Amino acid sequence: MANLELYELEGCPYCAKVTKKLDELGLEYESHMVPRSHSERTEVEEISGQTGVPVLVDEDNGIEGMAESDDIVAYLEKHYA
Numbered sequence: 001m002a003n004l005e006l007y008e009l010e011g012c013p014y015c016a017k018v019t020k021k022l023d024e025l026g027l028e029y030e031s032h033m034v035p036r037s038h039s040e041r042t043e044v045e046e047i048s049g050q051t052g053v054p055v056l057v058d059e060d061n062g063i064e065g066m067a068e069s070d071d072i073v074a075y076l077e078k079h080y081a
Contacts, residue, residue: 004029005057007044009036014069015054021073025080 006022006029008015022029034041038051048055048065056066061079066072 003058003060005032005059006030007032007034007047007053007055007057009034009053012053017069018054018056018072018076021076025076027076027080 004022004027006015006018008019008031010033019031032043034044034053041051041053044053044055044065045051047057048067050067052067054067054069054072056072056075057064058066058075058079063075066075
């Protein structure tokens with residue numbers, strides 16, 4: 001089973017795109033809801049170097065902070081479909 005973590009924001013359409021793909025692929029993941037304010041997203045910034053979400057962490061495959069929903073969806077399709 002994959003060891004996936006997703007940093008996301010409730011109501012974020014880009015995050016929803018990623019969670020939909022995770023669900024389609026039947027992947028379990030740990031969700032981390034981030035604050036609305038970018039200035040309070042220090043954990044996300046430490047992981048990915050930026051404050052936007054979604055951000056995927058896949059420690060099993062050396063992914064420490066992948067941003068951009070399209071990149072995450074493509075990665076999930078390539079490695080887990």
